[in-house]
Amino acid sequence: MRYILALIFALLPLMALAQQQETWEDRAMFHGSGSGSGPTLTILSSTDRSFFAPIITSFLAQRPDLSIEYLVSGTAEIDRIFRQDPSGFDLVISSAMDLQFKLTNDGHALAIEGVTTPDWAQWRQSLFGFTTEPAAIVVRRADFAGHSLPQTRQDLIKALRARPEVFRNRLGTYDIRQSGLGYLFATQDARASETYWRLMEVMGSLGTRLYCCSGDMITDLQKGELAVAYNVLGSYAAARTKDSEELAIILPADFPITMMRSGFVSAQTKQPKHARDFIRHLLKVQSAPVDPGIFPLPPLIPALDPRPQSAIGLGPALMTYLDPLKRRTFLQEWTSAVIQ
Amino acid sequence: MTESPKVSGSLRNRLAVTLIGGASLLAVLLFLVVRTYAAQIAQQGQDSILGASVTSILDAAVLRDDQVEIDFPYAAFSMLTTPAHDRVFYAIYRDAELLSGYADLPLPKGSDSGERRYQSAEFIGKPIRISTASRTLLGADVKTRITVSVAQTQDALSDRLNAISRNIASFGIGFFVLVVLLSFWATSSTIAPLNRLATSVTRRGPQDLSPVIKPVPTEMLPLVASLNRLMARLNQSLTQSEDFIAEAAHRVRTPLATVRSHAETTLQRVDKEQNRQALRAMIRAIDESSRAAGQLLDHAMITFRADQLEYQQLDLVELVQKLVLRLSPVAEMKDIDLRFLGDQPVLCQGDPILLQNAIRNLIDNALKYSPSESAIDIWVTSQPQPQVEIRDQGPGFPIDEISDLAQRFSRGNNAAGTIGSGLGLTIAQDVAIAHGGKLALSNHTGGGACVIFSL
Ligand SMILES: Nc1ncnc2c1ncn2[C@@H]1O[C@H](COP(=O)(O)OP(=O)(O)OP(=O)(O)O)[C@@H](O)[C@H]1O
Ligand SMILES: [Mg+2]
Numbered sequence: 001m002r003y004i005l006a007l008i009f010a011l012l013p014l015m016a017l018a019q020q021q022e023t024w025e026d027r028a029m030f031h032g033s034g035s036g037s038g039p040t041l042t043i044l045s046s047t048d049r050s051f052f053a054p055i056i057t058s059f060l061a062q063r064p065d066l067s068i069e070y071l072v073s074g075t076a077e078i079d080r081i082f083r084q085d086p087s088g089f090d091l092v093i094s095s096a097m098d099l100q101f102k103l104t105n106d107g108h109a110l111a112i113e114g115v116t117t118p119d120w121a122q123w124r125q126s127l128f129g130f131t132t133e134p135a136a137i138v139v140r141r142a143d144f145a146g147h148s149l150p151q152t153r154q155d156l157i158k159a160l161r162a163r164p165e166v167f168r169n170r171l172g173t174y175d176i177r178q179s180g181l182g183y184l185f186a187t188q189d190a191r192a193s194e195t196y197w198r199l200m201e202v203m204g205s206l207g208t209r210l211y212c213c214s215g216d217m218i219t220d221l222q223k224g225e226l227a228v229a230y231n232v233l234g235s236y237a238a239a240r241t242k243d244s245e246e247l248a249i250i251l252p253a254d255f256p257i258t259m260m261r262s263g264f265v266s267a268q269t270k271q272p273k274h275a276r277d278f279i280r281h282l283l284k285v286q287s288a289p290v291d292p293g294i295f296p297l298p299p300l301i302p303a304l305d306p307r308p309q310s311a312i313g314l315g316p317a318l319m320t321y322l323d324p325l326k327r328r329t330f331l332q333e334w335t336s337a338v339i340q
Numbered sequence: 341m342t343e344s345p346k347v348s349g350s351l352r353n354r355l356a357v358t359l360i361g362g363a364s365l366l367a368v369l370l371f372l373v374v375r376t377y378a379a380q381i382a383q384q385g386q387d388s389i390l391g392a393s394v395t396s397i398l399d400a401a402v403l404r405d406d407q408v409e410i411d412f413p414y415a416a417f418s419m420l421t422t423p424a425h426d427r428v429f430y431a432i433y434r435d436a437e438l439l440s441g442y443a444d445l446p447l448p449k450g451s452d453s454g455e456r457r458y459q460s461a462e463f464i465g466k467p468i469r470i471s472t473a474s475r476t477l478l479g480a481d482v483k484t485r486i487t488v489s490v491a492q493t494q495d496a497l498s499d500r501l502n503a504i505s506r507n508i509a510s511f512g513i514g515f516f517v518l519v520v521l522l523s524f525w526a527t528s529s530t531i532a533p534l535n536r537l538a539t540s541v542t543r544r545g546p547q548d549l550s551p552v553i554k555p556v557p558t559e560m561l562p563l564v565a566s567l568n569r570l571m572a573r574l575n576q577s578l579t580q581s582e583d584f585i586a587e588a589a590h591r592v593r594t595p596l597a598t599v600r601s602h603a604e605t606t607l608q609r610v611d612k613e614q615n616r617q618a619l620r621a622m623i624r625a626i627d628e629s630s631r632a633a634g635q636l637l638d639h640a641m642i643t644f645r646a647d648q649l650e651y652q653q654l655d656l657v658e659l660v661q662k663l664v665l666r667l668s669p670v671a672e673m674k675d676i677d678l679r680f681l682g683d684q685p686v687l688c689q690g691d692p693i694l695l696q697n698a699i700r701n702l703i704d705n706a707l708k709y710s711p712s713e714s715a716i717d718i719w720v721t722s723q724p725q726p727q728v729e730i731r732d733q734g735p736g737f738p739i740d741e742i743s744d745l746a747q748r749f750s751r752g753n754n755a756a757g758t759i760g761s762g763l764g765l766t767i768a769q770d771v772a773i774a775h776g777g778k779l780a781l782s783n784h785t786g787g788g789a790c791v792i793f794s795l
Contacts, residue, residue, distance in 0.1 A: 105427050107464050124425040191414055316428035317418030324440040325410045325432065 026072035030056045038065030039271050041278060044082055045093040046075045046181070047261065048215065048236070051296050052093075058294045059281045066274060074212060075099060075180030082108070087268035090275040093261065095233070096180030098187075098318040100127055100262045105319065109264035112276045117283055121260060121300050123314040128279055129260030130286045131297045132311050135185045136234035137250040138218065143170075143227040144248075152254040153195045156228070160202050170227040171203050172217045175210035176334060181259070185231040187321040187330060188257045188312055195254070200337040203230065208338055215240075221247055231257070235298050258311040261297065351534075352527045359523030367512040367519075371505075378504045382497050383469070387458045389419055390471035393490045394456065397432065401486045403479040408434050408486060422496035429463060433474075433487040445489055448472050466493050533557050537564065549575035585640055592633040600626045627759050635763040639748075642694055642767055646774035649691050656686040656795075657720045660699055660728055664718060667703055674712045678703075682720035688795055690775050698771035701764035702730050702791050708758055709789065710734030725777070727794035736783035736790075746779060768793060 026049050032038070045052060049072060056068050071089075073081065075096035082092055086108055094100050101123065103109065109126035121129040137156060139149060143166055150156040160167050174182020189196040209226065211217045214233040218240045220226045234249055241247045263282060265275040285291070286299040312318070320326060393416050400412040410432060420428045431441035446461045448470070456473040474487035533556055540552065551568035600623060607619045664680050671678045706716045710732035719729045737745060738752040745752055746769045751762040768791075769779040777795040784790045 105429075107427075124427070313421075315418060315421040316426075317414050317421070319428065320412070320414050320417050323410075323412075323432075325408070326412065329409055329411050 024071050024073055026070075028053075028070045030060055030068040030070065032060040032064040032066045034064030038063075038067065039274065040067040040069055041090045041271055041274050042069045042071065042088065043091045043093060043278075044071050044073070044078055044089040045091075046073065046078055046095050047093055047297075048072065051239075054294050054296060055282060055285060058285065059278055063274070074178065076178060076183075079103065079180060082266075086266055087270075089266055090269040090271050091263060091265055091278060093263040094180070095133070095259060095261045096184050097129075097259055097262055097312055097314065098184050098322050099180050100264065101314060101316075101318040102322055104264055105316070108267050110267045110269065110272060110276070112265065112279055115280060115283060118300065120311070120313060127262050127264045127314065128283060129262045129311075129314065130282050130300060131235070131261040132258050132300055133233055133235045133261060133298055134251045135189075135231040135257040135259070136237060137252060138221055138229045138232045138234075138237045139248050139250065140221055140224065140227050141246055141248050142224075143167075149248055149250060151250065152252050153193070153199050154254065156230075157195070157199055157202050160206060160228075164206055167206050167227050169207040169209070170225065171206055171208045172211055172220060172226045172229040173203065173208060173231055173338075175212060177331060178210075178212050181233075182231065183321070183327075184259060184312070185257055186334060188259075189231070190330070192255050192257070197333075197337060199230070200334065204338040204340045210338075218247070239296065260300070260311055260314070262314070352531050355527040355530060356523050359526065360520055363516055363519035363523065367516045370515070371508050371512045374508045375501070375505055378508075379501055382500055382504075386469055386492065386494070386497050387471060390458070390469060390490050390492060391456050391473070393417065393419055394471045394473045394488050397430070397488045397490070398473055398475045398486060401475065401477060401488075403477045403482070403484065406479055406482055408439060408477070408484070410439075410486075416490075420490070420492055422492075424496035424499050426493045426495050427466070429468065429491040431489045433489075435485055439486075441489075445491055446470065447487070447489060461491075463491065468493050469497075533560060541567075549578070581644065585637055585644070589633070589637040592637075593630060596626055596630045596633070600630070624759070628761075631759055632761040632763075635761040635767070638697055639763050639767055639770075642697065642770055642774075645691060645694055646770060649694075649774060651689045651691065653687060654690055654692050654695075656688055656690075656695075656722075656726050656728065657682045658685065659692060659695060660718060660720050663696060663700055663703060667700070667707065670707055671716070674707060676707060676710065676712060677715040678718065679715055680718050680720075682718075684722070686720050686722040686726050688722075688726040690795060694771045694774065698768040699728055699730075699793060701768050702728075702793060705764055705791075706730050706732040706734070706789065708760070709754065725794055727777075727792055729790065729792045731784055731788055731790045733788045736788055737781055739783060742781055742783075745781060 028049050030053070043052075043056075049070060052070060056070065060066055060068065075094050076099070078092065078094050079096070079099040079102075082089055082103065092100070092103065104123055104127040109124070111125045112128075113125060115122070115125060115128065117128060137150065141149075144159075147159065147163075148155075150159045160171070174185065176183040176186045186196075209220070211220075211229075214236040217226065217229040217232050218237055221229055222240070234251065237247065237249045241249070263279060265272065265279060269275045285295040286297070288299070288301070290299045321330060396416040396419075397410060397412040400416075401408060401410045403409075417428060417430075420426070429442045429445050431443070431445040431447070432439040433447075442463075445463060446459075448457045448459050456471060459470050459472070461468055461470055468491045470489050470491040472487065472489040474485055477484050477486055536554075537552065537556065537560065540554065549571045551571060552564050556564050603619055603623050603626065607616060607623070610616055610619060660682070661680060664678050668678055703716070703718070710716065711734060714733040716733075717729075717731045721727055721729070735754060738754050741750075741752050744750050746765040748766050749762040750766075751760060755762075765779070765781070772779045772793055772795070775795045777793070780792040780794070782790045782792075
């Protein structure tokens with residue numbers, strides 16, 4: 001018995017080390033202007049550092065002694081990592097609303113009183129949406145030269161069928177088995193219309209490459225390896241194609257799927273005050289008037305496009321497709337359509 | 341004079357307290373009953389949604405190659421959306437093996453009859469409501485039982501209950517306030533006839549002993565009837581004693597006057613000194629008893645009237661002036677100068693008959709006990725209160741007896757040679773007291789008695 005205990009104690013630091021050595025997609029430390037001896041907030045996020053750096057910097061501007069560690073990982077990974085060690089992270093930011101919702105439902109989020117945000121953009125005053133980002137169809141204009149750009153899924157199906165030789169093995173979408181956000185987009189898509197399945201079958205028959213993240217899809221589009229990427233984060237694409245005309249970002253006119261990036265404070269945080277303040281800051285900088293220099297993401301209520309967004313709602317229904325039985329069925333169907 | 345009756349509670353308060361107490365009890369009861377009922381209905385509402393969710397999951401269960409597939413609809417959970425953002429938990433079991441959901445969600449105890457069951461429990465420190473149902477699936481050669489539990493926290497439910505409670509509470513308070521107002525109105529309208537009776541009896545003049553004839557509520561009938569009987573009896577006995585006093589005075593004075601006039605005529609006719617002496621003593625005794633009878637009857641009359649003073653506005657100066665005028669022949673006989681001072685009218689409230697009687701007795705005394713060829717001063721003033729001061733130039737009150745002279749039948753040692761009964765000052769003092777004033781006796785430093793009769 002004693003040996004076992006000793007073994008456990010000997011292994012403990014190793015286990016902690018193992019945890020420290022998660023392979024992060026990105027990892028950055030931000031320091032306030034002060035000595036840097038103050039507390040550190042750890043943010044677990046699925047958002048690229050470039051989008052969050054100005055938000056964090058503006059937050060630290062008033063808190064010279066605070067430091068922020070920004071850890072980036074995929075949405076599904078974030079869920080797994082956080083559930084393993086809920087006390088190790090102060091804030092969780094993710095675009096996978098369903099996973100974020102389930103974490104909150106399971107009691108992992110701390111309530112923040114007195115936050116003014118639309119009721120549809122928060123849940124239990126614990127989980128707060130702070131962007132509205134549509135899933136877009138991104139196409140290379142070069143591959144549609146002389147053809148009209150598809151405006152709906154139906155158009156896209158027709159376009160693919162019309163010129164299969166152009167698109168064969170040059171289609172991309174999320175690998176929904178890996179990406180939480182991809183899975184969310186796919187399930188919401190499938191829920192909205194049967195067209196989704198037909199599109200997936202067409203894409204599958206032409207050979208579709210699967211990606212972990214929007215960024216990689218955009219890179220391959222720019223390289224010309226892809227002609228069409230389906231369900232890409234419009235915001236990322238817009239940021240990457242700022243000054244080039246080669247890519248067209250199309251929000252399907254039949255039914256756009258719009259998600260909210262959301263964040264919550266871990267119930268086991270050791271810095272509840274700073275962590276809450278960060279959420280408040282996040283909601284403040286996204287509310288009008290938005291300074292794109294500080295908040296480079298699409299805010300909750302877009303100033304330019306007041307069209308009612310059919311954003312995915314925060315509610316218990318988000319747990320439906322997280323159910324293992326549901327997920328198994330859905331993935332089976334998806335795999336048979338896309339991979340064939 | 342009359343002792344004020346003892347108070348034991350108040351009918352109005354008793355009535356009000358009973359009504360208000362009953363109302364508050366009813367209000368609380370109403371609150372509890374409606375709240376319980378509302379809680380039941382609200383719980384039924386939540387139960388039916390939870391039940392529908394369970395059914396929609398259970399209905400989606402199919403066996404495919406001995407594997408359970410449950411492609412339950414999006415609505416199964418979306419129907420559980422509440423304004424309070426209630427948390428949702430669920431568990432799906434195949435026989436005893438957890439297929440998906442929350443492993444530690446409590447399962448209902450007891451036999452599994454396939455019926456939908458509801459239960460309240462606690463989960464991660466929160467009260468939750470769980471609905472559970474199961475269904476048997478038949479495969480090619482297996483038979484398996486699927487059990488689905490869906491649970492939800494009760495925030496929206498308790499929010500709604502609190503809102504309902506607040507509403508009922510404000511209804512209850514409104515109801516209560518209304519009843520309080522009503523009960524005040526009811527009590528005062530119930531008490532009103534009693535008050536009306538009391539004021540109508542109080543407002544009556546002292547002579548008015550007529551029965552109450554205004555209609556009264558049935559409950560007050562015995563009281564009013566006995567009051568009327570009492571007043572009738574009182575009226576009768578008052579009339580009787582008034583008559584009796586007048587009758588008695590008449591009966592005593594008339595024969596005495598007759599006897600005196602006989603004695604006087606006899607005195608003229610009798611020469612023998614011894615007989616004349618006897619007759620004179622007789623006349624004197626007759627005078628004494630006549631005086632005594634008169635004063636006694638006056639005193640009785642005053643005692644009787646003082647119980648029910650008949651106040652009226654009068655001018656004290658005028659009253660005294662009349663008396664002086666009437667007594668001036670007596671003064672002239674003794675060569676006494678009756679000097680009256682007071683020109684401004686002194687208005688006051690009083691019973692003129694009693695006042696006349698009292699002041700006459702005082703002037704009478706001054707005339708009787710001061711020597712001839714002296715003067716009597718009478719002042720009537722209104723400051724500090726209406727008063728009459730009578731000062732003579734006689735020997736004054738015997739100083740060692742001064743405190744007892746106003747007692748009944750008490751006469752001073754200076755009164756040996758004069759006719760009197762010792763009731764004059766008593767009468768004056770009784771009248772003064774009945775009017776709320778007093779009688780003050782003193783001797784003036786320059787000699788002479790000084791009486792101040794004040795109201
Ligand atoms: N003006 C006065 N001067 C001196 N003594 C007085 C005077 N007035 C009253 N007294 C004394 O006070 C006594 C009581 O007076 P009171 O008037 O009560 O009786 P009375 O005069 O003797 O009899 P009556 O009842 O007939 O008046 C008198 O007997 C007398 O001794
Ligand atoms: Mg006298």
